Every structure is written in structure tokens, then in C-alpha cells.
Amino acid sequence: MTEAIRKSLRESPKARWTAMVVVSLSMFGAYYFNYALSPVKPILESALGWTSSDFGVYTSAYAWFNVYFLMLIFSGIILDRLGIKITGLGATVLMVVGTGVNYWAITAPFPAGAQVTLPLIGSIKTEVLLSSIGFAIFGVGSEATGITVSKAIVKWFKGKEMALAMGLQMSIARLGTALALAISLPLALHFTYRAPVAFAFILMLLGVIAFITYIVLDTKLDKSEEHIEVEEEEPFRLKDIVMIISNKAFWYIAILCVLFYGAVFPFLFYATDFIINKYHVSPSLAGLIPSLLPFGTIFLTPFFGGIYDKKGKGATIMIIGAIMLIVVHGFLSIPTLDNWIFAAAMVVILGIAFSLVPSAMWPSVPKIIPEKQLGTAYAVIFFIQNIGLMAIPLLLGVVLNSTNPNVSPNKTVIRKAVEMSYTKALQEQNITLDAKALNIAIEKTTSGVVDSIVESVSYVPTPQSEINVEKVENSIVANNLNMLGSPELGVSQEKVLDKMGSTFKKATFEVVTKEKLNIRYDYQYDILMFTLLGVLALLFAFLLKREDRIKGYGLEKPNIES
Numbered sequence: 001m002t003e004a005i006r007k008s009l010r011e012s013p014k015a016r017w018t019a020m021v022v023v024s025l026s027m028f029g030a031y032y033f034n035y036a037l038s039p040v041k042p043i044l045e046s047a048l049g050w051t052s053s054d055f056g057v058y059t060s061a062y063a064w065f066n067v068y069f070l071m072l073i074f075s076g077i078i079l080d081r082l083g084i085k086i087t088g089l090g091a092t093v094l095m096v097v098g099t100g101v102n103y104w105a106i107t108a109p110f111p112a113g114a115q116v117t118l119p120l121i122g123s124i125k126t127e128v129l130l131s132s133i134g135f136a137i138f139g140v141g142s143e144a145t146g147i148t149v150s151k152a153i154v155k156w157f158k159g160k161e162m163a164l165a166m167g168l169q170m171s172i173a174r175l176g177t178a179l180a181l182a183i184s185l186p187l188a189l190h191f192t193y194r195a196p197v198a199f200a201f202i203l204m205l206l207g208v209i210a211f212i213t214y215i216v217l218d219t220k221l222d223k224s225e226e227h228i229e230v231e232e233e234e235p236f237r238l239k240d241i242v243m244i245i246s247n248k249a250f251w252y253i254a255i256l257c258v259l260f261y262g263a264v265f266p267f268l269f270y271a272t273d274f275i276i277n278k279y280h281v282s283p284s285l286a287g288l289i290p291s292l293l294p295f296g297t298i299f300l301t302p303f304f305g306g307i308y309d310k311k312g313k314g315a316t317i318m319i320i321g322a323i324m325l326i327v328v329h330g331f332l333s334i335p336t337l338d339n340w341i342f343a344a345a346m347v348v349i350l351g352i353a354f355s356l357v358p359s360a361m362w363p364s365v366p367k368i369i370p371e372k373q374l375g376t377a378y379a380v381i382f383f384i385q386n387i388g389l390m391a392i393p394l395l396l397g398v399v400l401n402s403t404n405p406n407v408s409p410n411k412t413v414i415r416k417a418v419e420m421s422y423t424k425a426l427q428e429q430n431i432t433l434d435a436k437a438l439n440i441a442i443e444k445t446t447s448g449v450v451d452s453i454v455e456s457v458s459y460v461p462t463p464q465s466e467i468n469v470e471k472v473e474n475s476i477v478a479n480n481l482n483m484l485g486s487p488e489l490g491v492s493q494e495k496v497l498d499k500m501g502s503t504f505k506k507a508t509f510e511v512v513t514k515e516k517l518n519i520r521y522d523y524q525y526d527i528l529m530f531t532l533l534g535v536l537a538l539l540f541a542f543l544l545k546r547e548d549r550i551k552g553y554g555l556e557k558p559n560i561e562s
């Protein structure tokens, strides 16, 4: 037996760490593509005429097939029945297909304004729908690769540095996110908005190559263990799902996962706007503060994983992470703490929490669920997490709108007045613009006014009941046209349009600040909702620790067998 164990490839640190790096590289591109278009959003708006809600549809598409068609659950079952090699290869190829469809959708020359009408969804731009379908296919591949990689790491690292290996795997993936945040915009500015997607496509192909390389190592591992007398595991059967879902500790981890990730990922989604509105940071810099988070986790997740491997205390680590989550969101919700340095410090602490919990959560699953059921178990957890990540942003949007009922209508008043100003001025000056160019000019002027007021001016807004909407609209139009005056003779159309843009911004700014229209979002209730998610996460972390004490899963014990 001792002789046989010595022969297992798992026993060679070089072999298992090589396997970890190679299999993790298949996730690198996935995390890159996940965030590749976020920094490019303003360019998509001006180049393709995408609105924020088009972008919202596209982002949510990641989970469509996984959640509505239960693809994640099927992926988990396939993984447990057919194994790591076939599932991983299929999943990485699916990511290539999804990214390819996405690239095609934003490249194909659809006629301007082409739309499709779908039951339940309504009208949607053709290219938004097709790129969303591409992203949804990619989402199936990405999540399936994620569970496959986790199972592969358990296979190589059980009884060894499993949490460190999972932490490093997450770091390699999050380097992909960091790369997207760092280079997507420069790529799009230097080449075209399609460049980040083309680059993602290349990374996906490299991901397939990485996975094929992993298959070679995995086959060698299987061969090296052929003669080892290990207890034969029963093959995975569908009734195993019942065993998984009747395990209390499994549910505590799954619920903790959705609560914890639900208080981080959707927060990141809203963070830039929250920071602009609450901390008066310029929109061009506000994005830097939330981007501190993924960078921090790259170093800290493996660090905490290493601690879990050697010292144990997995359930306690999750409790500490949940407490930090409550502290961060609790402080961010206090209205008087409105200095941006404080917000940056809170994001750094959130980054520590976001390293602590995942470093202990994912390596704890194999202590609760047998290896032959792990694919399905990870898949069910990711499935519940995906539902939460779809539902929580919607809920946040509802809370934001109902606690700030006047902000959106006031912004519409500004937009309408700016539109009327453009229409009148263009008529007076005999300039004809196509609908798309006019729309872009109106959007740019409106968001320019709103951004500069939110960033630089603080006032107690006039109560909505005292605002005469028609009067405000007319004042904005009158001030805009008055300040614009008559065009100078011989000036090019381009210069006249430039002048309109800058003049309308100044003139509209004057009226809106004089009338003290409420256009600043107060995120307090949304942040309190995140705090509540943290409190519930803490509760489930405690329940998990108690269940571990009762059932003896060993969550508080080190992973490395002595």
C-alpha cells in the first residue's frame, strides 16, 4: 500500500501544482470576458446606441440558461457521471462558441435601430439580443468550467494544501478580472469596441488548449493510481441529488454563499454610481475605488487558504468574513460619513472579507459532500448563487427607485428640456441630424449636466410638490437658447454642434441648481439591504459551525493530513 501511494502522481508536489496552474488557466479567460465589456459601456452607448437597460439585459444574460433551463444542474450531473475530462472539454468549447456568437453579434451590420419583439420581454435591439444569447452560452460554459476546476482541485489536493490551491485558482481567475478592468478600455480606444471581445475569444481558445493539457495530466494521475487499493466508490446516481439536498450543512453553505456573494457582486455593480452620488467623486475616477477589491483578493485569498490548510478554523473564518461584511456596509450606510477616503478604506476591508469567506467556503464543501457527488453539489450552490445574483440587483433597483421617487422623473424633465432645446436650435439653424446622432448629443448633454451637479453641488432639494415641471422645462429651454444666441457666419456645422453641447450644459446646469431639482440618489436603504444580507450570512455561518460541531465534518480542522 505504502509503495502504491508513493507512486500516485498526487504525491508529487510538482505534478499537482502544475495541474492546478494548468486547469486554472482555463478559467482565466472566463473571468476576463465576464468583465471585459463593463469598462467599454460608454463606448457601446455612443457607437451602438446601447442604453443602460440594454447593458443590464446583456449582463443578466450570463445566468439566463443556467437558471431558466437548469443548465448548471445538468452540468453538475454530467460532471459526476461522465467525469472531469469530458465535462471540462465540453465546457471550455462552449465558452469559445458563446464568445464567438457575441463577437459576431456586435460585428454584423444590422440596420440601424433593428429590433425584435419577444413574448414577455417586448422589443429588444437585434444586436443586444444576439450578443446576450452569446453571453448566455458563454455563461453555461463558464459556470460548468468553474465546477469542473473545483472538482479537479479536490481530486489532486484532498488531504493536502486544498484551500491554498483553491485560493490560487481563484487568484488566477481574478487576475483575468483585473486584466479586463485594466486593458479593455485602452484596447477599445486604440482599436475598436470589438477588440476586448476578440481578445476574449483568443483567451477562450487558449483555455481549451490549457484544458487539453490538463486532460493529459489527469490521465497520467488516473494511470498512476490504477494499482492503488482505494475503497471503490459507487458511481454517481440520480438519487445522490436527494442525499445532497437533504444535508443541512450543505444548505447552510449554499445559503451563506448566496447571501455573501449577493452583498459583494451586486454592490460592485452599483458601487461606482453610489460613490459618485454619496462621496461627490468625479465619474471618471469613481470606478477606481471599487476596482481596489478584485486586486486585493488576488493576494489575500490564497493567503487565507494557506491558513485554513495549516490551522483549520474554516467555519470561524467564514464568521469573521460575515462580521466584516456587516461592519463595511453598516458604516457605508451612515449618511454623515461622506469622505471618499473612508469609502476607499471600506472597499479595502470588503476585499479582505471577500478573500476570507471564499478561501474557506469552497474547500469546506468536500468535507461535507463525498467526492462522487461534488460536481452536483458545487453546481447546486452555483445555481442558487446565480438566482441570487439575478434577483438581488433587481430588488436593489426597486428599492432605489421607491426610496428616491423623484430622481428619475427629474432627470427625465432635464432630458426632455435638453431635447426640446436641440430640436428648436437645430430648426432655427437649418441643421438636420440623423436620429442616432441627435440622440447621442442629447444623452451626452443630459448626463454631463447630471454628473457635474451630483459631483460638485450640494443643496437641499426643493420639495417635489413645489416644483412646476412645465415651468422648469420652459426655463431650461429659454436659458439654453438665450445663451446659445445666433451662430457666427461661416462656422462649420461641427463647431455649431460643439457649441450647442457646451452651452446647453452650462445653461441647463444654471436652471437645475437654481430650482434645486432632486437628482441625487440616496443609496442608504440599498446599503442597509446589503447590511441585512451580511447579518443573515453571519447567522448561517454560525449555524454551519454548530452543525459541524454536531456532525463532526471537520471544518475547524486543518486540511493537510499529518
Ligand SMILES: C[C@H](NC(=O)[C@@H](N)CCCCN)C(=O)O
Residues within 6 Å of the ligand: 034, 143, 146, 170, 358, 362, 382, 385
Ligand atoms: C469560486 C467562485 N466562483 C463563482 O462564484 C462562480 N459562480 C463564478 C462567478 C463569476 C463571477 N463573475 C468565485 O469566483 O469566488
